[in-house]
Amino acid sequence: MMLRILKYIPLIFFGLAFGQEEAVKSVYFEFDKYSLDEKQIKEVVDFVKTTDSTRIESIQIYGYTDDIGKDDYNCRLSTNRAATIENALIENGIKSKIIVTIEGKGKILIDDDVLDNLPEKRSKNRRVDVVINLKELPKLVLPGFYNMLKKDHVVGDHIYLENILFESGSSKLKEKAIAELDRVALLTLRYKNIEFEIQGHVCCTPKYQKEAIDIDTKKRELSVNRALAVYKYLAFRRVPKNRMTYKGYGNKMPLGKDPEYDRRVELVITKI
Incomplete structure (x- = not known):
């Protein structure tokens, strides 16, 4: 059976379903790794901290892997990647109560006939998506x-x-x-x-x-x-x-x- 590309885009899915505004940042990992360097940690922490805290309703963290390896292993690896991001945020002052989802989604499959830039496509799938769900802007009331x-x-x-x-x-x-x-x-x-x-x-x-x-x-x-x-x-x-x-x-x-x-x-x- 032909494998198909799994397209999972939280920003679009939730936006259509609930009309909620979201901000999304992807963090990329080395092959078979779930650790981050200091620069990556700073970038993801800054992403959250520079978002207007009065508008943050919740944070969701989704981990993924490439299509190499067995399903069970990739599920654990993607979960560990998501947990790494969670720990980095909490250790840097982000309150754990607003992080409502930490989930490993496992591997993202690629079509058998996809050959162009295959290493690059796989590298983009070794990631965690950090999704900030934002409250609606309050109604603006100004004279005139x-x-x-x-x-x-x-x-x-x-x-x-x-x-x-x-x-x-x-x-x-x-x-x-x-x-x-x-x-x-x-x-x-x-x-x-x-x-x-x-x-x-x-x-x-x-x-x-x-x-x-x-x-x-x-x-x-x-x-x-x-x-x-x-x-x-x-x-x-x-x-x-x-x-x-x-x-x-x-x-x-x-x-x-x-x-x-x-x-x-x-x-x-x-x-x-």
Whole structure:
């Protein structure tokens, strides 16, 4: 019987099932080993400690091996790898009560006909995935900010769209963002007097760097590209271009809340 590649991606699986946001880091091991060097331990500990502790709901640890060796042995090896990560986190101050899963998944199988870069593929399977389950961001409440367009705005009102948040370094619209923009487009067509500027923002850049790099274009234009992505989508949804403009503001206008709020695009009313 032909062996098939086992694709196990916790981030996608749980995201679809429960709509929960997750952060995932993979830690790679040498063949037949379950020990880590100091650099690897520091990287995985830093991964957890640099995540906003107020948003960490739980941590799951999954160990794997390559397809070489017997099932029972690989199950023990993958479990030992997961335990190594658990111990490293606890020894470095991560509370054990938030680590809810430590599981060895055994071997990841590879197709018989996969020959290209086989050693590299196997090395990527000798790993542990550390999955941080994140709580939803709290609702943002700020004076002059609204979560959707309405009929009686005044010039200067900010429309902060809760789902128009971006991945770090990205200007690509998420599925939730597109659904939110569909609502904006319908309301814009209903309230025909409203004009607005689409403002793009970034977070987490040094003070001397006012703009961030877009990982897709490799250029320092991330906030502009985020605003442009929203502009293009609303134009696609038949919002008249003469009623909207777009501009990137880089890191000049932080909200003073969680940094994730600053990876945003908002609408600012310019004419009614």
